[in-house]
Amino acid sequence: MQQLFIDLIKLRIKIMLKKNIIYFLIILFTLVAHNTFLNSYIILNNNYESRMNKYGGFCEPEGYGFLEFVYKKYKLNFNLEVKNFKNMPSITGYFYNVNRAMNENYIVLIGISELEFNNSYNNKKYRIIEKKDNCYFVKKNV
Amino acid sequence: MFELLGIFSSIFIYFVIFSYPFNYSNYNKIFIKIKFNFFDLILLNGIIHLNIFLVLSFFKFNIFYIFLIDIFLSILFFLLYLKKYIFFFKKNSKLLFFFIVLCFSLFVSVAYNPLLSWDGIAHWFFKALNYYQGKEYSSLINLPMNYYPHLGSYLWSYFWKGNLLQIEYFGRFFYVFLFLITIFSLFEQLSKNFFIVEKIILIFIISYFCIDLMLFRGYQEYLIFILFYIFSRFFLIMKNSKNILDRNLLSIFILFTSFLILWSKQEGFFYYIILYIVYFIHSDQKFNFNFLYTVFFLILLLIFISIKIYYFNGIQFNESILNKELLNNFNIKILSYKIFIISKYLLISFFKYPIWIVIFFSIFFVLFKTNYFNKKKFFFTYLFLIFSLFFMIYLQTAQDIAQLAPLTLSRLVFQSAGFLLPIIIECLNSIKKKNGTSSN
Numbered sequence: 001m002q003q004l005f006i007d008l009i010k011l012r013i014k015i016m017l018k019k020n021i022i023y024f025l026i027i028l029f030t031l032v033a034h035n036t037f038l039n040s041y042i043i044l045n046n047n048y049e050s051r052m053n054k055y056g057g058f059c060e061p062e063g064y065g066f067l068e069f070v071y072k073k074y075k076l077n078f079n080l081e082v083k084n085f086k087n088m089p090s091i092t093g094y095f096y097n098v099n100r101a102m103n104e105n106y107i108v109l110i111g112i113s114e115l116e117f118n119n120s121y122n123n124k125k126y127r128i129i130e131k132k133d134n135c136y137f138v139k140k141n142v
Numbered sequence: 143m144f145e146l147l148g149i150f151s152s153i154f155i156y157f158v159i160f161s162y163p164f165n166y167s168n169y170n171k172i173f174i175k176i177k178f179n180f181f182d183l184i185l186l187n188g189i190i191h192l193n194i195f196l197v198l199s200f201f202k203f204n205i206f207y208i209f210l211i212d213i214f215l216s217i218l219f220f221l222l223y224l225k226k227y228i229f230f231f232k233k234n235s236k237l238l239f240f241f242i243v244l245c246f247s248l249f250v251s252v253a254y255n256p257l258l259s260w261d262g263i264a265h266w267f268f269k270a271l272n273y274y275q276g277k278e279y280s281s282l283i284n285l286p287m288n289y290y291p292h293l294g295s296y297l298w299s300y301f302w303k304g305n306l307l308q309i310e311y312f313g314r315f316f317y318v319f320l321f322l323i324t325i326f327s328l329f330e331q332l333s334k335n336f337f338i339v340e341k342i343i344l345i346f347i348i349s350y351f352c353i354d355l356m357l358f359r360g361y362q363e364y365l366i367f368i369l370f371y372i373f374s375r376f377f378l379i380m381k382n383s384k385n386i387l388d389r390n391l392l393s394i395f396i397l398f399t400s401f402l403i404l405w406s407k408q409e410g411f412f413y414y415i416i417l418y419i420v421y422f423i424h425s426d427q428k429f430n431f432n433f434l435y436t437v438f439f440l441i442l443l444l445i446f447i448s449i450k451i452y453y454f455n456g457i458q459f460n461e462s463i464l465n466k467e468l469l470n471n472f473n474i475k476i477l478s479y480k481i482f483i484i485s486k487y488l489l490i491s492f493f494k495y496p497i498w499i500v501i502f503f504s505i506f507f508v509l510f511k512t513n514y515f516n517k518k519k520f521f522f523t524y525l526f527l528i529f530s531l532f533f534m535i536y537l538q539t540a541q542d543i544a545q546l547a548p549l550t551l552s553r554l555v556f557q558s559a560g561f562l563l564p565i566i567i568e569c570l571n572s573i574k575k576k577n578g579t580s581s582n
Contacts, residue, residue: 034247039254089260093267098275
């Protein structure tokens with residue numbers, strides 16, 4: 001009885017597939033064309049934070065990881081100004097809290113070259129708090 | 143796994159929310175002789191919802207509670223008409239299943255790389271954060287580019303707040319959802335000569351030509367694209383309708399659709415005026431009604447200006463409209479150089495967004511093979527006004543247009559394509575009709 005039931009279902013699926021073969025091919029093509037399988041796999045294997053870190057980079061291109069690291073390590077209760085030197089938008093917004101003030105004495109510099117840093121920030125006006133590769137967290141000496 | 147489930151379930155959440163108040167069973171109580179398709183009704187509900195959200199955005203309401211009320215009401219409506227929905231779903235199962243597949247594919251494309259693109263993170267995201275973190279309209283003053291319209295960001299924060307996982311990109315799914323509804327609403331207008339498989343292939347091709355994932359990363363272009371389509375679609379229905387009550391009621395929806403454009407982007411101010419001109423010239427309404435439409439158009443504009451003056455000391459644009467650069471346009475050498483640059487990047491934009499190539503082909507085909515445009519000249523008025531606006535924007539700017547045009551012009555071109563989409567359907571229908579007749 002059970003076998004008969006399974007066979008019946010198999011037969012129904014076969015008929016449905018035969019009748020709608022083009023339709024199912026379009027569905028499959030749509031899924032492939034939009035990279036749905038790969039994208040779903042990426043989402044399944046990497047949570048939101050790790051994807052943000054992966055695509056935003058630790059220090060470059062956008063410095064998402066570095067900014068997250070700074071906020072976590074120093075438990076900051078104010079907003080930071082972020083300057084990106086690699087022709088990328090500033091990612092201040094990702095960690096911005098509208099209920100907190102912006103502290104202009106602290107700056108995060110993303111993707112700054114050593115030359116640029118030495119010229120503009122390596123002086124008495126600024127103090128380095130954190131440095132990873134080409135990213136700096138500096139404080140103005142007030 | 144939860145994220146993927148959340149993505150899948152949001153298709154249904156959006157679907158249920160935008161399925162009320164109008165649905166297939168009740169819209170005839172208000173619109174007497176108009177026949178909307180299923181997706182038109184979702185767009186109609188979208189206009190009602192978006193206008194309500196716009197009003198709410200000026201008050202300090204907790205958006206999570208608004209979402210709860212909204213979802214409660216929508217589920218109530220859905221259950222009330224459940225039998226009719228089941229009947230409809232069974233009848234259109236293939237099309238709806240394809241919608242779900244396409245929607246899921248695009249949602250996943252947005253979700254796998256959740257980073258925002260330039261304008262998204264630099265301008266629009268701050269406004270979304272403002273509402274998401276419980277602030278009101280007046281707090282926008284403290285944010286960068288505070289004078290940018292806020293509607294898209296409010297909707298972004300609304301749907302962001304409404305998802306259980308509280309992940310930012312869920313808020314951006316509404317652009318994708320409404321965009322797909324737009325495309326499906328368009329292809330529901332195909333004649334009955336088309337097989338379902340043909341319809342689905344065409345939907346895939348046209349949607350593929352319109353998709354730019356970068357624009358789903360925080361930009362507002364799709365919102366304008368959708369609103370342009372809705373305006374054009376309802377305007378066409380209105381022109382075809384002979385019932386005066388239907389025409390008047392649709393005119394109200396048309397006005398409120400253009401009002402939403404006003405609150406979506408800076409250039410929306412000019413689009414609002416262009417759409418008014420299109421309506422005024424081509425609506426075929428009686429003088430009294432056109433006069434009333436003009437009065438309400440001005441009242442809504444006045445409300446917009448008053449709010450902007452109250453909070454931002456006036457309507458601001460990225461640069462003042464009257465500037466020294468305008469005088470340079472009297473120099474024929476500079477003017478021709480500018481026109482060359484604008485034309486060059488216009489041409490590039492048409493290839494960047496191939497939907498424009500399809501639109502141009504459709505225009506030429508319909509123009510030479512049918513008499514469709516005899517009563518639909520408003521498409522040409524729109525084309526003339528919109529391209530004049532593009533030229534004016536770049537002739538007026540004091541910035542270096544060789545740098546500005548490649549970055550911005552293509553997006554303007556893309557968003558304005560929404561209005562012209564119905565021409566594609568007319569073209570396809572006439573091709574099919576011709577083939578059908580010749581084979582007979």
